[in-house]
Amino acid sequence: MWLPLATGVYMAVEQMPALPEAAQSIGAQERKKTLWKRIREGRVAYLMLMPTFIFLLIFMYYPALLGLYRSLFKWSAGLQGKFIGIDNFVRLFTKDKVFLNSLDNMLQLAAWYVVSTVGVSLFIAILIHRLRRGRTQYTFRLLMILPVVIPSIVPLMLWKFIYDFKVGPLNVFLTWAGLETWTRPWLADPNVALYAVMLRNFPWVDGVAILILLAGLQAIPYEIVESAMIDGAGEMRRFWSIELPLIAGQIKLISVLTIMWGVQEFTAVFAMTQGGPINSTMVPGMWMYFNAFSVGKMGYASSIGVVLFLITLVLTVVNMKYITTEEY
Amino acid sequence: MSVDTSDPKPISAVSAGQQVAIFKRGDWWRTVVLSLFWLGAILPMVMAFFISFKTLSQFARQPFILTSPLHWENYDLAWQVVQQFILNSLIISSVTVIGVLLCASLSAYAFGILDFPGRHILFYMVLTLMMVPSALTLIPSFVLVKDLRLLNTYWAMILPWIASGQVFAMFILRTFFESLPKELFDAARIDGASEWQSYWRIALPLSKSMLGVAAILNILGTWNNLIWPFLTVTRQDLLPLTPGLWTYQTANFTRYGLMMAGILIGSIPLVILFIFTSRWFVAGLTSGAIKV
Incomplete structure (x- = not known):
């Protein structure tokens, strides 16, 4: 059975071109509002996104970026790594x-x-x-x-x-x-x-x-x-x-x-x-x-x-x- | 003027009828071929079932066919070990799925219903995560969990699994929320409902079946994960089912009856889940094909 992740990759591809259409329906008066005001009005949305992004930052973005970064190191568990550029890949x-x-x-x-x-x-x-x-x-x-x-x-x-x-x-x-x-x-x-x-x-x-x-x-x-x-x-x-x-x-x-x-x-x-x-x-x-x-x-x-x-x-x-x- | 009420017979009716008859006649061999495929697929399970009633000497004499007396005590002994794995899996998977549904439905509501600055950027930030394979994050995640001193706790599995599981659930739910009529939420707003109330009282109750699909997919994913729990949990009494069964097999590989009994017991919980939620299962498993 496929991982949901793999399905996700596929769906992500499918979704790329389709922008959420509500974005286009922002009325003229909405646009006149200052950005700051719109951010303040959107605070409920940010609150709702908070749990998701806290989890993502700690357990997805951080490990993913660290994985990219650490691939450039000679690094053993528990020790300080040594930067060696692309030697690992070579x-x-x-x-x-x-x-x-x-x-x-x-x-x-x-x-x-x-x-x-x-x-x-x-x-x-x-x-x-x-x-x-x-x-x-x-x-x-x-x-x-x-x-x-x-x-x-x-x-x-x-x-x-x-x-x-x-x-x-x-x-x-x-x-x-x-x-x-x-x-x-x-x-x-x-x-x-x-x-x-x-x-x-x-x-x-x-x-x-x-x-x-x-x-x-x-x-x-x-x-x-x-x-x-x-x-x-x-x-x-x-x-x-x-x-x-x-x-x-x-x-x-x-x-x-x-x-x-x-x-x-x-x-x-x-x-x-x-x-x-x-x-x-x-x-x-x-x-x-x-x-x-x-x-x-x-x-x-x-x-x-x-x-x-x-x-x-x-x-x-x-x-x-x-x-x-x-x-x- | 009399009206001819009988259906005019189309010319094709006869030939189509014959076609149908030919098709029905063809059913028997299709049934046979399909049955053979299915039997082939479940043959290992049947074998496991037969062996699970055997002592070692019975197995030595007649390995693959049921022989009396049936040794039910294999199941008793296997249950002593496997029950802890099942319990662990139930706890881990259910806490994970609750966390996933909560986070995912909240963010799906924000992305699908609300409008706010940065909506696109944030959405694409989540979307790019779908292209990150677990191979890239395996090692850093392990180091992270170790640094947080979560090794050998349920949290070592639950927290990362909530993080990774919510992405996919969010996509399914967001698409569903977007398909709900906007008037519903406008009406609620006019009546003075806060967004939290719309989320809890309108969006969630309407998307019960989608929540079910997301839940099933998530449970299947966490239930079947072997590598991560094996890495982060070394204490036998905390292992979930999949790695638990694996270590159980390694420990009992030559006690065949016992091993097979354990494997069969471990297969039961998902089957029970399937019996009660088969509709969500089917919808969930094909959801990759639905254009989201």
């Missing part, structure tokens, strides 16, 4: 093989998350949408969201068990099927660990994505579909020529959300492998955590945080300029 991109490798892993994971989420969810959403009986449709919609309410740590733990070398069902199954040579310690073998993390949660049912796509499908006016059917369009034609173009917006939304989430996410790696074995499943977030809290290189770890921030920023800008459409 080292990240020239000397730190683990970090470069973690970027590669991150890209692979994010790419797979997008493909599997969009592919499987689209297939399921179309199937549910084509169900004729309303009750069946409703039931499946409900069933598909149900897994969302299981705490997200639970599937991670269960899949860690499924991949277990000795008792894990996967190896037991392979042995039973006569494929003993295929069995391996899935999460402890550096050659396959990343793919084991990637392919967890088979068959990749994502209730949220399904709901979003289904909402898009159901918003398609029935007349369009009907007229196409009268013209003799079959199931496949109906999908490619009508439904797919009309839910392109939802598919883009899901892709953007999933990429943003895939860049930052390291809970799965944290819970299943901690980045191991031999850093084969390392992702930037996990590497940052390790540097900061296991070896105490806080400044260096902050610079990884800044890199992640910049990636998010670039993705947001690209999305805002080239991808976001207004059609849904």
